[in-house]
Amino acid sequence: MPSYDSDGHRESGGRRRHRSTSGTPKKRKPSSSGRRGTSSHTLSAEALAQLNAGAAVAPSSSGDGSSAQPQRDERRRDRRERGDREARREDRLEREERRERRARRERRDREEAEEREARREREERRERRERDEGLGRQPSRRDSTGAGAGGRRDSRRRDSRRRDSQDQYESSRTQSEDRRRRQRRDDERHERHTRRREGRAGGRESERELDTDDERRARHAKRYDRNERYDHQQRQSTDRRTSKYYYIDHEADHDHDDGYDRVDAGGFADRRHRSRRDRRIPSGAVLEEGRSRGLRKTSAGYRHDAAAAATATAAAAAAGGGLFGKWRGHLRGGFGGLSSRGSNDSSNSGHTIQKVKEEQLYYTKQRQSPPWTKKKKLVLFGGIGGAILIIIIAVVAVVVSKKHGGSGGGSSSSGSSDSSGCSGLACISPASIPSGAPTWLNPYSWASVTDFNLTYTSETVGGLPVMGLNTSYDDSAAANAKTKPLNQAWGSYGTTPARGVNLGGWLSLEPFITPSLFNFNSRLGIVDEYTLCAYLGAAKCSSTLESHYASFVTESSFQEIAAAGLDHVRIPFSYWAVEVYDGDPYLFRTSWRYLLRGIEWARKYGLRVNLDLHGLPGSQNGWNHSGRQGAIGWMNGTDGELNVQRSLDVHDRLSQFFAQPRYKNVISHYGLANEPRMTFLSMASVMNWTQAAAALIRKNGVSNETIIVFGDGFCGLDKWQGQPNTYNLALDVHQYEIFNNDQIVYSHEEKITYACRGWTAQTEQSMNTATGFGPTITAEWSQADTDCAPYLGNVGNGNRWTGTYDVGNASLNALTPKCPAQDATCSCNNANADPSTYSDAYKQFLLTFAEAQMDAFETGWGWWYWTWDTEAATQWSYRKGLAAGILPADASSRSFSCSSGTIPSFADLPETY
Template sequence: MPQYDDAEPARRHRRRDSDGHRRHHHKRSSRDPSAKRTSTDRDAGRKLSPGALAQLDAYNALGYASEPARETQRKPRREKRRREDYRAVDTDYEAPRRERRRRDSHADSDRELEARRRERRRAAAQTENSDMEYEPQRERRHRKRGGIEDDRGIQTEGEIEKRREKKKKKQRVVSGAVAEEGRAIPVMRGGASSKHSSWDSVEHEKEMTKYKPANKKKKRWIIAGVALVVLIIIIVVAVVVSKKNSSDSSSKKSGLDGMSEDSIPVAARGTYLDPFTWYDTTDFNTTYTNETVGDLPVMGLFTDWDDSTQANDKVPALDKDWGAYTKTPARGVNLGGWLSIEPFITPSLFNYDSRLGIIDEWTLCTHLGPRTAASTLEKHYATFVTEQTFSEIQAAGLDHVRIPYSYWAVQTYDGDPYVFRTSWRYLLRAIEWARKYGLRVNLDLHGLPGSQNGWNHSGRQGVVGWLNGTDGDLNAQRSLDIHDRLSKFFAQDRYKNIVAFYGLANEPQMVSLSADSVIAWTEKAFELVRGNGYNGNVVFGDGFMGLANWQGRMTGYSGLVLDVHQYVIFNNDQIVYTHQAKVNYACAGWTEQAQQSMDTSTGYGPTMFAEWSQADTDCAQYVTNVGWGNRWTGTYDSGNASTEALTPRCPAKDASCSCDGANADPSAYSDEYKKFLRMFAEAQMVSFEKGWGWWYWTWDTESAPLWSYKKGLAAGILPEKSYERDFNCDSDVPDFGSDGLDETY
């Protein structure tokens, strides 16, 4: 152990004081008997002021430091101070706990506790009075504790005691003098600090327990009971949701019963070939295979099929020859907005802040990101069209279904945000459902690489990049490559009876493309498809050139059919037709066009009408593109002076033009309006059957009733059976003016 001379305590004291740490150490060291200081040896320690030296001399004259018993008295006192220092706490933390303790204790207990505290403070004060301090340190302690200042120097014990008693009367009971000094009341802390209390904490806790309010325990029971009830509710809800999800999962994942994920090769897990990742497996073959035809997967298909079904007794079964479409025209419907989504058919997919610019499938997928886009669109594929859809189509007396799909069902390219191949699986299943109900299929490639028309239903609204612009030739070749693979796949025996029409390109915008380039590409595509073994009818779009302009073009191609889409609402001059004029135009104008086009001396030849509707306004949300307004009320701002309509184009052409009637629920339609809508629909059916037949656009919509065959049936504005009609253009065109129908828009 190191040895110290007499001056060492003073040096230790000097180091501590110079660092500014813990003044009470300075006080203790200065009272060390082995280091008693006088005015004569002050140079051995810290230099003091003259007043402090006088106090020190007076202190030494009292003789306390030289008493032998002094050391034994101070030792316990230092231990006590260490314990009190250990118990010192942050009063900001302890005050709330003391306040709660005070509220929970009875007033009598508070008074008893305060009396005990006073007794302890009185005992401590008597001990402290035996340890005199020099004046500057005493003054600081008095100021801190609210003591009475005087300049009389050292006072007698009686005077000190009298002043302490006077101070006690001013102390607050709530917080206590000890708390105001920065110390904690020992019982207010638990844990280790209780062990270091300067009084019997255990006994105090027993006393405090006697005075705890009786309702505290009751409150705990209440809280526990409420928590238990909440827990039970949560468990019940979780079980119900789990059962529902399990039920949904079992119905959608029925094909996975008994299967193990280990049956899927590691390389295929998590890909579009992994049925455990599919949203819906109903009527899919989930037995894994990587077999392809034309480099396209057959995963999801069963090996057997049956073509013996017929849609109705007016048409032959699938395994029977249809015959000439000039004698038995097609009566069909589109599944628009399904595998190639359109904002006006499913506006819920496009209800975003307009500032985000989500206007088509490209921008939607970009906004959602790959994972969310994949889950969002597959849920749409699985729910928007189901087997029930095909059952209802058959029940409506229809015999054909046109299925639009886009190139990303087959292939995507660098930079494409589209969901790859998921729609392919649903396309194959749709064909099988059509087979089940005897419906022949018109395959319609609705979106081509680069966009063949720049409209939202091609996937990307804006610039036409197909056969046009920097990548025009590249996109032309990509489109041929896609048809190379598709035609090889659909040339299988499996599809020879059901895929009656094979579409090359939906609505190429030939008013902005080179007509010669489009025709040259169409001829290449036709030869490619025929060369790959597909022997059904091949379809190409009229490109909005006018049917008369196709006379003499692309002749000599057996089974090549011209496709025409007839609408009055997308033309500023036709949308203003009155109800009378619209029915007359459908009966006379479109009938004439059909007959003209079917005659090779005046038109192309084989002509079909694969899109039309009974909508007489363009009021449906997003039908003219997201955010572009409509012609009917004069809000159609296309940005093109040749197509925009900034003044009302309803027949009245004034402020009375409103979309309220057209967008209302069909149950609110007037009888006159319903009569017109049905005649308008049937007039078109009659006209288009002058060609190879028709496909209504579209089977169902979320909210646009005049575009939905299903909603039209429910409203009675379409015949219950497509082949049972009450109207004939040759004899039944009424005078709408006499019925006042021209006034009902």
């Protein structure tokens, strides 16, 4: 709202002054007291008596004026509100006025542009008409020499018309400039008034500046106008000087200049624009075809076009064809400035040609190649040749390396080869891959091509691609001398239990196995594969994960597994190898190709495969190894039932694919869902889904010899007695002492005792159909006696061993140390140290603890260690445990057995270790 307390405020924005009848402002005279309404006047005695009488009658009505104060406040508020409304109305009107002014300005600009274009077109038509009339007449040489008075009159008449046309144009242009200058001054004046009104609410400074500017412009109006006129006259003078031999349309759009507006017969314009003479020059072919706009105006005032070219060609040929032939062969083409000035006779044309020859204008010479062009060509050709040579060397190197050492993934085997001896990508051509093929069908986008069939095929089974699979396979291999080859039946797992290992953290990420993939600032919240891919984005996630798939597990991994006396391998993978839903950020289908190659490598070394669907749509347990940590969305939540159906769809496609005959001998177990959390989910609902999935798998043709595996859901082995076993099912239990707050506190001796007695008894109970389900396997276990491995209990959750495990659930938290000492001496330093620093007593304990568990689980149908390899967690890596001597070199030849009856006490080993 405007300020009314400023002495210098103008009448238009503040209070109004009283005016006399003459219209001149009349100021109030200050009172003697210096305040308004306090001047004193002498009253008569009668008037004073009347006033006293009125005050006595209604003393309460006047009082001290306090009752009238609210009314005065209300009136002030009304005035302020009216002022605010008026200010808003003025602002709105001002904005509308600005919009109208801008629209008028744009409309005026459009009209002026249209006027300029129309004027230019009229001028062009007039010039073409005059040129056609002039070129249409062919006077005799005698008349053209000026002997006749008629010829001179015609020449003067044409010159007069040109001068009149130019004067008329300059006059109209001057008027247009004046009109635009006046409009610009009006706009500036209006803009200053607008800024003055807008600046009233913010202070007087900007208004004073505007007033100063107005006063300065008022005092020096003539000087401003004179300067503008002088500038305009200078531009006109410059135009006249530079237009001595040709005509420039200053109103035209110079962005559309075709390069010939700068050409004149005398060469002045070309020299002035010589730095730009190579720009926008049409080719000779364009000129010959008549597609160029040609010259604006020559020395005779005519434009060049095809008709003029034809006429002048004949005239020039008669005068001197040699020079003209050279002229016509120039890149610029056409006639440039060869027209006669005011006449069309051949002698004058020849004179003009001779003048051009004498001046030796640059455009009459044959263009010479600059001296550096040859060097540039040499550099260019040399670079191309070098690049070709480098490519040839690279291709040869790749072929040679693949013949000797294979490629991709760190594998030691050679790549796929044919009878010609080629290997890898050298055996195919890029042309064999259809354009637009997805990455999982395009070997040129794969991080590894080792042991893949690279011949393109879009064939699918169950909607899943077979691309990469070799057509031939051999099931004659055996894992070791104590097991049967794949093409022979295993026999009874009750008498010959499985001894295997997991390939955890490979195709389904787990932070504690590969912490380097999750080494981000904790504020980013990257705790699982979902958040990792969401953060990296599709392209970076693809390159990061495929590089991991190609290198973390290689062919040598399977070779070493078989050499360790193991005969089975469990391969965890997740649903995004088959399908993705609802904008999942997961890397789609790439892991599928590596799963198939992993099965073929297992086949090569006689290892039987336990397929493990580790992550289901929505997450079946809410843990990071299911893909997404947090809420359970399978059988739970808004999309719970939808995700149940999606998981059945995934098994439908998987079972169709693995029902192929080539997988009958190598796939021994088919896992439905890893660790469904039945302490949270309904056990009855999970079992109904299990029966439906098993029926679907058998219906799709998976062999009855393949054992279908379902998890116990951490409900305990005594809860499954009486459950139906129609489809050759086996119950999967995962045994870890360290994830139980009551068991992690066991001493070293108690841990081994519980493994030998507790887990043996549980397994025997479960194997008996009278007390348990029946067939039971232990698909996960570890020799680790602490939960100290970083990220083991999810990223950022701490550990139980030192009392830092906080998941926000009082029944699961471990906020006090849980090592056997249960005090501040509990430390993770020893457990996480390099195994070379382990004491002999600690190594012996870890070996004994591992062998005790193997012995206990072999009372069932076998076991799979978690996991084969890790980046740093030694006690969770079978491979690193073998190297450190804390696992048996041969899983079937062990130094400790629970049946020996003697369990070492390890009294000399500190319980904090």
